[in-house]
Amino acid sequence: MRSASILTLLIFALALSAAHGKPDPADQMTIAKDGKPLAVIVVPDNAGRTEKFAAEELQKYLEKICGARLEIIPENKMVVEKGVGPSSARVFIGKTTAAEQLRNMLKKRDTDAFMVKIERQQIGEFVRPGQWDDRPGTWHDLFLVGAGDRGTLYAVYDFLERELGCRWLAPGELWEEIPRQATIAVPAGARLEEPGMKYRQDYALGHYDWALKQKANNGRRLNWMLNWMPERYREVAPLPIDVRGWESAHDTPPMVLGVSRENPEWFALDNKGKRVMSQICFSNPEVHDLLAERLSQLLRECPELDFISIGCADGLTVNYCRCARCLEWDALGSPERQGGKRGGHTHRWLAMVNAVADRLAESDPGKTLLAAAYSSYQEPPDPAVIKPATNVIIFYCTWDGCRLHGFEHGSDDPNRAPEMGAHSKHRQWIEAWRDITPAGMIMLEYVQRSSMDGMAGANPRRFVKDMRYLKKNRFVGYAGFAAPLPWGLHIVNRYAVAKAMWNPDIDADALVKDFCEHAFHAASSNMQNFVNTIEDAMQTAGCNHCHVTLWMKPEVMAAARRHLDAAHAAAAGDATVGKRLRQFEAHFHYMELAGPAHNKFFRVYYGERDPELMREAIKLGEAALAYQAEMLKEYPDEPFPTGGKMRGYVGADGDWPKLLESIEKAKK
Ligand SMILES: [Zn+2]
Ligand SMILES: [Zn+2]
Secondary structure, eight states, X not given: OOOOOHHHHHHHHHHHHHHHSSOOTTOEEEEEETTEEOEEEEEOTTOOHHHHHHHHHHHHHHHHHHSOOOOEEEGXXXXXXXXXXXXXXXXXXXXXXXXXXXXXXXXXXXXXXXXXXXXXXXXXXXXOTTOGGGSTTEEEEEEEEESSHHHHHHHHHHIIIIITOOEEOSSSGGGEEOOOOSOXXXXXXXXXXXXXXXXXXXOOTTOHHHHHHTTOOOBOOGGGSOTTSOGGGOOOOOOSSOOSBBOOSXXXXXXXXXHXXXXXXXXXXXXXXXXXXXXXXXXXXXXXXXXHHHHHHHHHHOTTOSEEEEOOOSOSSTTOOOSHHHHHHHTTSOGGGOSSSTTTTHXXXXXXXXXXXHHHHHHSTTOEEEEEXXXXXXXXXXXXXXXXXXXXXXXXXXXXXXXXXXXXXXXXXXXXXXXXXXXXXXXXXXXXXXXXXXXXXXXXXXXXXXXXXXXXXXXXXXXXXXXXXXXXXXXXXXXXXXXXXXXXXXXXXXXHHHXXXXXXXXXXXXXXXXXXXXXXXXXXXXXXXXXXXXXXXXXXXXXXXXXXXXXXXXXXXHHHHHHHHHHHHHTTTOHHHHHHHHHHHHHHHHXXXXXXXXXXXXXXXXXXXXXXXXXXXXXXXXXXXXXXXXXXXXXXXXXXXXXXXXXXXXXXXXXXXXXXXXXXXXXX
């Protein structure tokens, strides 16, 4: 393992010197020396669960770094001898009395803001510089203090990361990078941190501990949902924080369904005149009352929430209610939008959302309602007809967007239409929603869908750039929908998303470099080349929604392979890096087999109709499938070692053999 970056320490010291003139080399806090603790961790007398957890996390990671276990004590047990001061340096966590002044400074900030401050304290006579650490009456205090408790926990992780050099590169212990050093000394200094995006969600099912270290603050924590929520919709996430909002796009029908099957008129009328339970009637005022009442109940149970979600069942055209009133609401828009086309349901959807939001404005002032813009209700409404209520946040989802490029792709190149159609459409829609949504928007991005068949590209810079675009367009949050794939090449994208959510202005090149240095040590430059080769190929490839493997050209894959092989050689003897590279390797090798398989299939599918080419695609696909099975044996605990739907393509009853059969038949 590597030692803490001297540079970080220097930056910290420089921050101080800007305010106080020259940095003083003696003005530093020694937390541990030669594996012995020289500080205590102080928590408030009535510390909450988040503060206690923050103290324990700090204790745990400091021990991993230096071997010393710092004691955690409540503030009232702190020993301070009159005229002499405390017996050791102190780390104050959260809402202690000692940190009152700092907390007051944070009061007007975002609730996730925090302060990291190391301050020299002294009692009695002036002590000459250079001597204070050895003299009684002088000591250092470290304050890790949030505007709220969540911020306090972020302060702990951020201190470990920035001042001490820890990294949590991906979920799991393998990707934890902790420097080892017997002595921990940090220069005095202070910094205030605030989130760039207010609401940050990594859909990290099963990886909440990692998401927290990345300062995520939203949950899909449904365990507090009431009894009427069917079991399968519950998700138990023992987060030691209060989440800030509940994001969920499709939960309303089960909410209604859980309440009553005796009221068929609350559900959608199908074209045969029957009520279907999978979707609700949007225009029934009783449904609005019911939803407002239930959501208000949840807000009362979870006063920490800023927002709560409203949704409808998934699907583009399925089961939208055909009752007269719902159809009438659709008809408020232009005729070309009607009849279940894209944009066809925006007016009825927003009318229901606003009806519920108006009720919540009365019962729960200050709270907001999160409503998806998705599928047939993604196109913005005609603002002359309806706009989101002032307490509605729009949850915009890029489900049908280009999977390779960022939002601004092609914006400076009008001649490249219609390839750019998907980008310009989303830009127009995002900007139109922005102009009529005063509460702001949250982006739901399918981070993992820069891939197909489980094959992610590595395009971290794209996601960082997107975050900046969203921030510019007054988005208040981002949800990185990436849950099942915390693996292989996905890792670097997800890490970039996590960092950019907190700081959209982060330098993407520096971020990739930092990631590779911490993850791959001696193989850092090889892996930077590997990531850059893939990212360049993706960025220069044509727009694509489905056939994203088209960027995997033979020369690109060969160049990436050379960098990966060189990385293996450079990291020889470093067991940890070897294991990390192996995860990238396993994923990439699947891509080497499956990418060309897909590309050959596309050629056949789009016209070549060559049975020999199709046989080659199937053969490669079968090899990819066999490799996937091998990887599942190597990583038995990991359900997604290479992702992939190859079984559905080339397995028994697969689509590809069927296509081959039909081509051969036609040839006869
Ligand atoms: Zn209806
Ligand atoms: Zn594109």
